[in-house]
Amino acid sequence: MTLIDLANPTRFLALTARVLPWLAAATVLLLAIGLYQTALAPDDYQQGATVKIMFIHVPNAWLSMFVWGVMSIASLGTLVWRHPLADVAAKAAAPIGAAFTFLALLTGSLWGRPMWGTYWEWDARLTSVLILFLMYLGLMALWRAVDDPSRAARAAAVLTLVGALNLPIIKFSVDWWNTLHQPASVMRMGGSALDKSFLIPLLVMAVAFTLLFVTLHLAAMRNEILRRRVRSLQMMQASRVAFSSEMGAASRGQGASKEAGAA
C-alpha cells in the first residue's frame, strides 16, 4: 500500500481499523516494560530518586517537538502536495502535541523545584518550550475559528511552518544561551552522557510514548474524517431542505397566480 492509496479516507479508515488494536497493545506492553525498568533504575548520586522524573519528562519533551515536526510535514502535504489527509493529520495532532508539551512543562517544573530550587525560570529552554505550548493552543483556536476546514487548513499550515522555526531554537537554546536547564545529555556529539542503567529505561519510555502518540494520532485522524463526513452530510441535508422549501414556495406562487388569473 502506497501513500497515494492512503489518500482515500475510506481506505485509510479500513487500514487503521486493522492496525490500531496492534499498536495499542504494543504501546501498553512497552509502557509496562518501561515503567518496570524505571522502578528498578538506581538513584542518581546527586539527584537521588528525583531522577525518576526524567523518564517521563524527557519523552514528553521529545514528543512536544516531534509532534510539531509531524504537523510541519503534514502542512507541507497540505500546501505543496495537497494530500487529502494532510490537514486531517495536522489538525488531529495539535491537541495531542499540546498535551505532551504541557506534561513536559509540568514535569520539568516539578523536577526543577527540588533540583534548582525553583519551579520556573525565564531561561531560553523553558521560555521557548512555553512559546511552543502557546503556539499549539493558537493553532487549535485557529482550527476552531474558521468553519470551512479547507480554508482553516491553509492558514494553519502556514502558521505551523512559521512555528517550526522555534524547533531548532528549543533544541540549541541550551548551547546558544547560558541556561539553568542542563545541556543535551542523550542525543549529543560523542554519545550519551547517561549511564546504561538510566539510558535503557529512558529509551524504552521514549519509544513507548512515541507509539502512544502514533496510536492516539491515528485514532484522532479517524475521528476527524468522521467529523468531516458528518459536516458534509449536514450540508447535504441543509441544501435539500432549502431546495424543497424553494420548490414549495415556487409552486405556491404558481398556484396563487393561476387563482388570480381565474378571478
Add this chain to the structure above:
Amino acid sequence: MIMSLGPYASFIVTSYAAAALVVALLIGWIALDYRNQTQRLRELEERGITRRSGRSATDL
C-alpha cells in the same frame, strides 16, 4: 521490594500521576469523540441523508 523515593517523593508521584491523568484524558476524549461522530452519522442516515457513493457513512 518497596521503592524508596526519598524526601522528594511528592514531586515524583505528582509527575507520574499528572502524566497518567493527562494520557487518560486524551484517551477518554478520543474515545468519546469517536462515539459522538458515529452516533451523529447514524442519526443522519436514519433521516435518509446518505453519501453520494451510497455507502454507509459509518462504513469503516
